[in-house]
Amino acid sequence: MALPVRQQLKYWGIAFAIFAVVLWFLGDVLLPFVLGSAIAYALDPVADRLEKWGFSRAAATATITIACIVLFIVVLLPAARMLVDQLTQLFSIAPELFLDLRAFLTEKFPTLMSEGGALHSALASIGDTIKQKGGTVVETALTSVGSLLNILMLFLIVPVVTVYMLLDWDRMTAKVDDLVPLDHKETIRHLAREIDGVLAGFIRGMGSVMVILGTYYAVLLWLVGLQFGLVVGVAAGMLTFIPYVGAIVGGGLAIGLALFQFWGEWWWIVAVWAIFQSGQFLEGNVITPRLVGDSVGLHPVWLLLALSVFGALFGFIGLLVAVPLAAALGVIVRFLGQQYKGSKLYLGYSAERDGVEK
Known part of the structure; x- marks a missing residue:
């Protein structure tokens, strides 16, 4: 005898509550496993493609692992080192850079920087804050992530978890499918396929767009000699998942730095502007349509709300x-909306009367 719907909802509600409590108390412990699972999920299509070419699952996993190690050593490690160097330099010279900015504005726009003016007072207040707290920014950022031991453990555990998850991914999904309640198997499979499509479109598609644009901006800004161009390019790439925000924030920072650094050399300022204009053209007309298309289904506002809520609750x-x-949740809400439109709560008695009349 099947359980009533109310009983099923109660049990699933208890399971969700247990999941939330575990996430609350064991979030730091689960971090490497969540990261490893996310990376394995993103790489699973590559392993599936290699299997179609005749590789075994173990051989496909080994091939992907070796390729990732080579990529990390040859490309990512030097880039990460340059990024850390620029961030450290930015934090260390921020007070001096701010004083130079005030002097620059005072020289070029004396009317805006008059003594007692709103802009002058605001910049003075920001400068005092940087002097007082700028030295603790790096320390605070490091302590918020965790100790050095935790960071080392993160780099050690995540690759191991990724390899094992990638190796056993198909078996694990088959086991989960086997545990789905029989009465709801087809419905849950349908929802799971839709959720997988949304996640694939966002994580794999938008992730690729973010990497491509971040690399494009960072490399070109570095080539034109923009100070902290690598940091600006990476930040613009990371914000690309929010339409126009990455280009506006990154472009604003880059052009502001270019005006400060290349004042009088207008061709370099135009070059920085052209980099972001061309990046936006490529994103809108070539990269995003090919890698993402219209299948994402995650509205930017919904995504920002989820990031804010879950980030505030679970760090x-x-x-x-x-x-x-x-x-x-987006897929489930759309499914419930469709169910609602076919229910008597939405149709009312008018649908029954129409059926009787026909």
């Missing part, structure tokens, strides 16, 4: 699970 681990949970 960094909440930011990681926000995207899949937002995708799942």
Whole structure:
């Protein structure tokens, strides 16, 4: 005898509450496993493609692992080192850079920087804050992530978890499918396929767009000699998942730095502007349509809400699970909306009368 719907909802509600409590208390412990699972999920289509070419699952996993190690050593490690160097330099010279900015504005726009003016007072207040707290920014950022031991453990555990998850991904999904309640198997499979489509479109598609644009901006800004161009390019790429925000924030920062650094050399300022204009053209007309298309289904406002809520509740681990949970909730809400439109609550008695009349 099947359980009543009310009983099923009660049990699933208890399971969700247990999941939330575990996430709350064990978020830092679960971080490497969530990261490893996310990376394995993103790489699973590559392993499937290699299997179609005749590789075994173990051989496909080994090939992907070796390729990732080579990519990390040859490309990512030097780029990460340059990025850390620029961030450290930015934090260390921020007070001096701010004083130079005030002097620059005072020289070029004396009317805006008159003594006692609103802009002068605001900049003075910001400068005092940087002097007082700028030295603790790096320390605070490091302590918020965790100790050095935790960071080392993160780099050690995540690759191991990724390899094992990628190796056993198909078997694990088959096991989960086997545990789905029989009465709801087809419905849950349908929802799971839709959630997977949304996640694939966002994590794999938008992730690729973010990497491509971040690399494009960072490399070109570095080539034109813009100070902190690597940091600006990476920040613009990371914000690309919010339409126009990455280009506006990154472009504003880059052009502002270019005006400060290349004042009088207008061709370099125009070059920085052209980099972001061309990046936006490529994103809108070539990269996003090919890699993402119209299948994402995650509205930017819904995504920002999920990131804010889960980040506030569960910290960094909440930011990681926000995207899949937002995708799942979005699919479930759309499914419930369709069910509602076919119910008597929506149709009322008018549908029955129409049926009788026909």
